Amino acid sequence: MDVIRVEGGHDVTGEVRVEGAKNSALKLMAATIMASGTTTLTNVPNIADVHVMGKVLKNIGAKIEVVNEHELKIDTSGVDSWETPYHLVAQMRASTAVLGPLLSRFGKAVVAMPGGCNIGARKIDMHILGLEALGVEFKVDHGNIYASAPHGLVGDTVTLSFASVGATENLMMASVFARGTTTIDNAAREPEIVDLANMLNEMGAKVSGAGSPVIEVEGVSELHPVTHEVVGDRIEAGTFLAIGALTGSPVTVRGFNPTHLGLVLKKFEQMGASVEREARACTVWRDRPLAPTDIQTLPFPGFPTDMQAQTMCLLALAKGSCVITENVFENRFMFASELSRMGADIVIEGHHAIVHGVEGFSGAQVRSPDLRGGAALVMAGLVADGVTTVSDIHHIDRGYEGFVEKLSSLGARIERTTVADEDDDITM
Ligand code: UD1
Numbered sequence: 520m521d522v523i524r525v526e527g528g529h530d531v532t533g534e535v536r537v538e539g540a541k542n543s544a545l546k547l548m549a550a551t552i553m554a555s556g557t558t559t560l561t562n563v564p565n566i567a568d569v570h571v572m573g574k575v576l577k578n579i580g581a582k583i584e585v586v587n588e589h590e591l592k593i594d595t596s597g598v599d600s601w602e603t604p605y606h607l608v609a610q611m612r613a614s615t616a617v618l619g620p621l622l623s624r625f626g627k628a629v630v631a632m633p634g635g636c637n638i639g640a641r642k643i644d645m646h647i648l649g650l651e652a653l654g655v656e657f658k659v660d661h662g663n664i665y666a667s668a669p670h671g672l673v674g675d676t677v678t679l680s681f682a683s684v685g686a687t688e689n690l691m692m693a694s695v696f697a698r699g700t701t702t703i704d705n706a707a708r709e710p711e712i713v714d715l716a717n718m719l720n721e722m723g724a725k726v727s728g729a730g731s732p733v734i735e736v737e738g739v740s741e742l743h744p745v746t747h748e749v750v751g752d753r754i755e756a757g758t759f760l761a762i763g764a765l766t767g768s769p770v771t772v773r774g775f776n777p778t779h780l781g782l783v784l785k786k787f788e789q790m791g792a793s794v795e796r797e798a799r800a801c802t803v804w805r806d807r808p809l810a811p812t813d814i815q816t817l818p819f820p821g822f823p824t825d826m827q828a829q830t831m832c833l834l835a836l837a838k839g840s841c842v843i844t845e846n847v848f849e850n851r852f853m854f855a856s857e858l859s860r861m862g863a864d865i866v867i868e869g870h871h872a873i874v875h876g877v878e879g880f881s882g883a884q885v886r887s888p889d890l891r892g893g894a895a896l897v898m899a900g901l902v903a904d905g906v907t908t909v910s911d912i913h914h915i916d917r918g919y920e921g922f923v924e925k926l927s928s929l930g931a932r933i934e935r936t937t938v939a940d941e942d943d944d945i946t947m
Contacts, residue, residue, distance in 0.1 A: 520910060520937065520938060520939075520940055521910075521912055521913075521935060521936070521937055522908050522909060522910045522912060522935070522936060522937070522938050523897055523900075523908070523909045523912050523915070523922075523923060523933065523934070523935055523936075524906060524907070524908050524909075524933065524934050524935075524936055525882075525897055525900030525901060525903075525906070525907045525908075525909070525931065525932065525933045526882075526900075526905075526906050526932035526933070527880070527882055527900055527901060527902055527903035527904055527905060527906070527907065528902070528903075528904070529901075529930060529931060529932045530766070530768055530930050531762055531766045531768060531770070531901055531926065531929045531930050531931050532763075532766070532768035532769055532770060532929060532930060533770065533771070533928065533929045533930065534770075534771040534772075534773065535759050535770070535771075535772055535773070535925045535928065535929065536772075536773045536774045537751055537752045537755040537756045537759070537772055537773070537774045537775050538562065538563075538564035538565070538566075538589070538751075538752055538755060538774070538920050539561075539562035539563050539564050539589070539748070539749030539750065539751065539752060540564075540710075540711055540714070540749060540750050540751065540752040540753065540754070540755075541564055541566060541568055541569070541752060541754075541755075541917075541918045542613075542684070542709070542711045542754075543710075543711035543714040543715065543749050543750050544560065544563045544564060544569055544572075544749045545568060545569065545572045545611075545613045545616060546613075546616050546688050546692075546711065546715050547560055547714070547715060547718055547747060547749060548560065548563075548569070548572045548573070548576060548591070548593065549572065549575075549576075549616040549617045549619075549620050549692070550620055550692055550715060550718060550719060550722075551576070551581070551593040551595050551620075551744070552576070552579070552581070552595050552598055552617060552620035552621060552623075552624055553620045553623050553624055553692065553695060553696075553719075553722070553742050554595065554722050554723075554741075554742035554743050554744045554745070555595055555596045555598070555624075555744075556594065556595065556596055556743065556744035557592050557593065557594040557595075557596075557744050558592075558593050558595070558722075558744040558745055558746070558747070559590060559591070559592050559593075559744075559745075559746040559747070560590065560591045560593065560746075560747055560748075560749060561589065561590045561746065561747070561748045561749065562589055562748045562749040562751075563589050563590065563591050563749055564589070564749075564752065564755075564918075564920045565588050565589060565920050566916065566917060566918055566919065566920050567913070567916045567917045567918075568611055568613065568917045568918060571607060571610045571611040571614065572611070572613070572614065572616075573591075574607055575603055575607050575614050575617060576593060576595070576598075576617075578600070578602075578603065578604070578607060579598050579599070579600040579601065579602065579603070579617075579621075580595075580597045580598040580599045580600055581593055581594060581595045581597065581598050582594040582597065595744075598624070601621045601624075601625045601627055601628045601629060602628075602629040602630075603615075603617055603621075603628075603629070603630045603631060604631055605631035605632075605662060605663075607631075608630065608631040608632075608633050609631070609633075611917075612633045613685070614630070614633075615630055615633060615643060615646070615685065615689070616685065616688060616689065616692075617630065618630050618646065618650070618664075618666060618689050618693070619650075619688065619689035619690065619691070619692030619693035620692045620693075621666075622650065622655060622666060622668060622672065622693045623672070623692060623693055623695055623696045626667065626668045626669075626671065626672070627665075627666060627667040627668070628664075628666045628667075629663050629664070629665050629666070630663070630664050630666070631662060631663050631664070632659065632662055632663065632664055643664075643685070643686075645679055645680065645681065645683050645686040646683075646685065646686045646689045646690070647664075648677075649677040649679065649686055649689070649690045649703070650666065650689065650690065650693055652675045652676075652677045653668070653672045653673060653674065653675055653677070653690070653693060653694060653697055653701060654668050654670055654671065654672050654673045654697075655667065655668045655672065655693070656668070656669065671697075671698060672693060672694065672696065672697035672698070672738075673697055673698045673699060674694060674697045674698060674699035674700045674701040674702075674736070674737075674738055675701060675702075676701075676702040676704060677690055677701070677702070677703050677704065678704040678705055679703065679704065679705040679706065679707075680705070681705070681818075682705050682706060682707040682708065682732070682818040683707060684707045684709055684711070684712065684818075686707075687703060687706045687707040687712055687734070688707075688712065688715055690703050691703065691706075691712070691715065691716065691719070691726060691729075691734060691736060692715075692719070694736040694738065695719060695724045695726070695736060695738065695739065695742065696738055696739065696740065696741075697736070697738045698738050699737075699738055700735060700736065700737050700738070701735070701736040701738070702733060702734070702735050702736075703733070703734040703735075703736070704732070704733055705732055706728075706729075706731075706732055706733065706734045707818055707819065708730055708731065708732060708818065708819045708820065709818070709819040710730075710750055710753060710776070710779045710819070711750065712729050712730065712734075713729045713730040713750075714749065714750040715729075716729030716730075716734070717729075717747075718745065718747045719742070721745045721747060722742040722743055722744070722745050723739055723741065723742045723743055724736070724739055724742060725737035725738075725739055750775075750776075750779075751774045751775030751776060751779075751799070752774075752775060753775055753776070753779035753780050753823075754823065754825045754826060754891070754918075755775075755918075755919060756772045756774070756775040756777075756779075756780060756801065757780050757783050757823070757825075757826045757829065758826075758829050758891075758894050758895075758898070758919070759772045759925070759929075760772055760780070760783075760784070760787065760794075760801060760803040761787070761803075761826070761829040761830065761832070761833060761898065762898055762901065762926075762929070763792070763802070763803035763804050763805070764787045764790065764791075764792035764803050764804075764805050764809075764833055765832065765833055765836075765898055765901065765902055766901060766902060767804060767805045767806060768804060769802050769803070769804035770802065770803055770804070770929065771800060771801070771802040772800060772801055772802075773799060773800040774799065774800075775799065775800075775801075776798075776799060777796040777797070777800070777801040780801070780826075781820055782820060782821065782822050783822065783823065783826050783830070784796070784801065784803075786812055786814060786822065786830065787803060787833075789810065789812040790809050790810050790811075790812055790833060790834070790837065791805055791807040791808060791809055791810045792804065792805040793805065793806070808837075808838050809833055809834070809836050809837040809838065809876070810837055810838060810839065811834060811837040811838070811839040811840055811841035811874070811876060812834070812837075812841055813841050813842050813843070813844075814827070814830055814834070814841070814842075814843045814844070815843070815844035815845075815846055816843075816844070816845050816846050816847050816851075817846055817847070818847070824845065824846075824847035824848055824851060825891050826891070827843065827845060827851060827891070828851075828854040828891045828892045828894070828895035829891065829894060829895045829898060830843070831843055831854065831855065831858070831865070831872065831874060831895065832858065832895045832896075832898050832899050834874045834876065835858060835863040835864070835865060835874055835876065835877060835880075835899075836876055836877065836878075836879065836880070836902070837874075837876040838876055839875075839876055840873065840874060840875045840876065841873075841874050842871055842872070842873055842874070843871070843872040843874060844870060844871050844872075845870045845871075845872070846870065849870070851889075851892075852867050852870075852872055853888035853889065853892060854888050854889070854891075854892030854895055854896065855867055855872055857885040857886060857887075857888060857892065857896055858880075858885075858895070858896065858899060860883045860884075860885055861880040861881055861882070861883050861885065861896075861899055861900075861903055861907065862877055862879065862880050862881045863877060863880065863899075864876075864877050879902070879903070879904060880899050880900075880902060880903035880904065880907075881903055881904045881905060882900060882903040882904060882905030882906045882907040883903075883907060883908075884907075884908045884910070885907065885908070885909055885910070886909070886910050886911045887909055887910065887911040887912055887914040887915055888911075888914070889914050890914045890915065890917050890918045890919075891918075892914070893909060893911065893912060893914040893915040894915055894919060894922065896909045897909055897915070897922070897926070897933070900933075901926070901931055901933075908938070912935070923935045
């Protein structure tokens with residue numbers, strides 16, 4: 520199995536450039552379905568999730584040319600299917616982002632249900648309720664969601680019960696060709712939503728208000744292909760900046776907008792780090808001890824759940840105790856138990872983590888529980904005593920391009936290597 524092996528205690532400092540945002544690129548790729556022809560996306564991260572979305576598009580008839588690793592030319596003129604099968608949705612939940620675009624282009628879509636659970640429990644209920652308000656009818660059969668708009672999509676007001684990123688995006692894309700005006704109330708405000716709205720508008724859509732809680736979409740009759748640059752990845756940036764706060768030596772990150780990390784950087788400052796913001800770059804370092812501060816994750820502009828694990832890694836070394844409250848996802852504290860194997864003192868009570876700072880981490884064998892938790896374990900390894908080996912790193916590959924290479928370029932003693940599974944020698 521592939522693992523990342525980190526030797527702790529070496530100086531990590533310097534400059535890195537982040538890629539385009541995973542969470543934006545995936546939706547922009549899905550949006551190309553709505554404009555027949557070749558759309559060019561630049562600044563696309565070369566990561567596993569983008570490859571899965573590529574397969575989703577090819578599966579319905581798109582052709583994709585990869586230019587220089589980070590540019591995709593997506594030709595959707597031959598798209599002639601509206602079905603996304605389970606083996607692709609199972610690899611990546613964000614495959615459901617094609618629901619809105621397929622409804623826009625064909626007035627129908629078949630998308631496998633994520634996780635095989637029922638709709639209510641499996642958390643695409645807001646997508647479904649919102650789309651129903653626009654005239655979409657749903658039927659669930661044999662693990663698939665069959666969506667169709669027999670009388671066409673018609674604009675209406677949809678109020679989301681939670682500012683869901685995925686539901687906002689699907690509704691925005693489904694309403695582009697709807698008759699009349701669609702209003703999405705309590706919309707998500709993430710920078711990736713703004714990026715998607717910008718691209719839709721460049722294509723000829725009439726979307727206003729993206730980045731605010733109320734988005735209005737005035738229906739148009741067609742979209743045309745464009746060339747669009749994916750917004751810089753604020754979470755990849757935040758991860759490297761957290762490393763500056765962790766080791767203390769300055770880390771500069773280029774290729775993103777620091778205002779997209781507003782609250783995260785403020786929290787780093789409260790924790791004793793220094794932050795220098797530029798228009799498209801940011802530097803973080805620290806020459807004081809880490810101080811505890813409470814964190815609660817919330818939709819943008821609140822503290823991002825995608826930065827929770829990396830920040831927990833910092834707080835686990837703070838001089839004192841604090842509480843981290845996870846309000847966006849259940850099961851996002853799995854990282855804490857792995858970090859405890861490295862000496863952290865964290866108690867989980869429901870969606871609260873009580874973090875008591877410890878003097879240091881000790882290197883250990885740990886498993887990536889998920890994408891951000893995996894990155895945060897590698898972070899912990901950078902300052903741990905001895906060697907840390909992180910397994911299940913396919914999670915990290917989903918969202919970080921060249922993570923090991925970038926850390927290496929900052930001076931980390933880190934390698935990706937293959938080790939035998941622990942039980943390879945055991946026979947029954
Ligand atoms: C996106 C991001 C993810 C990020 C999250 C929150 C992508 C590919 N992923 O995920 O990295 O952590 O936003 O910023 O862009 N929910 C429901 N019903 C729904 C939809 C969502 O109950 O119909 C729940 C979810 O289970 C979750 C919460 O709402 O608990 C937030 O989900 P949402 O904002 O939709 O996240 P995603 O779009 O899945």
